[in-house]
Amino acid sequence: MNRTCNQCQAEMIKDCKVSVEYDVSGISISQKRKGLFNSVSAKTKASVCPNCGFVALYIDEYEKFNK
Template sequence: MKRICNQCNCEMVDNCSFNVEGALYGIRIKRKGKRLFSSVSEVPKAAVCPNCGSVMFYIENYEDLTK
């Protein structure tokens, strides 16, 4: 899926990773499920615009979070 920059309508470079400085644990998007131990979590990725430098965060398996 092509990601388009909201600022300049240029195609973004996706599948980039990112780190939180000073923290080794990273960032996860998490949703608690209805049953015990049924939570779903995803690691977000970043897309960067090569034209203006704008950054967009996204997750690939967003369908799992809506169930």
């Protein structure tokens, strides 16, 4: 899926790695559901606009959160 910058409408560069300084695991998104051991999580990726520098975070496994 192509990503378009919200600021200047340019095509963004996808699959950039997101990491927090001094933490090699980066940022992950998680959702707790009902029941024991019934949670879902995904690693965060970023897309960067080469035109204006706008950064957008996203996950590839978004279907898992829609249950």
